[in-house]
Amino acid sequence: MFKFFTPVMANSILPEVRSRFAKILNQRERILELQSELSLTVEQNNNHEKFFSIKDQINRSISELYKQIEELEEMGLLIKSFEEGLIDFPATRFEDEVWLCWKLGEDKVKFWHRKDEGFSGRKPLSIKGTFDEDNLEDLR
Numbered sequence: 001m002f003k004f005f006t007p008v009m010a011n012s013i014l015p016e017v018r019s020r021f022a023k024i025l026n027q028r029e030r031i032l033e034l035q036s037e038l039s040l041t042v043e044q045n046n047n048h049e050k051f052f053s054i055k056d057q058i059n060r061s062i063s064e065l066y067k068q069i070e071e072l073e074e075m076g077l078l079i080k081s082f083e084e085g086l087i088d089f090p091a092t093r094f095e096d097e098v099w100l101c102w103k104l105g106e107d108k109v110k111f112w113h114r115k116d117e118g119f120s121g122r123k124p125l126s127i128k129g130t131f132d133e134d135n136l137e138d139l140r
Contacts, residue, residue, distance in 0.1 A: 001050055003076045005089040010100050010109040013075060017087060020072045021079070021104065028082060034058045077121045085121060
């Protein structure tokens with residue numbers, strides 16, 4: 001279900017977002033480890049049984065990863081980058097659609113950027129420094 005977020009709304013679900021995103025990143029790391037294991041199995045010319053066992057684990061892990069991504073994005077947000085740990089929340093500023101931007105490790109959603117800008121275009125949410133206000137008209 002699509003919705004626009006305010007900073008307060010985004011921050012209210014951030015603990016759940018953080019938890020779900022951590023699981024996604026762990027699952028992704030597990031897949032990369034299994035892929036390395038599979039490559040090593042091929043290089044060592046192991047039997048088919050071992051190969052297909054690892055391949056099956058990879059397939060199940062990928063399916064689980066996509067399920068976790070889908071569940072997180074069903075909350076109405078967008079995973080922008082796994083590597084950088086970026087998640088965007090759709091929002092509006094005046095009449096314009098913008099993104100509220102959060103990076104893994106940040107304690108709150110404190111930044112925003114226009115749709116045609118990326119992470120480098122991030123701006124602080126409030127000139128006043130009051131990040132809990134829902135009024136995005138104060139954005140720079």
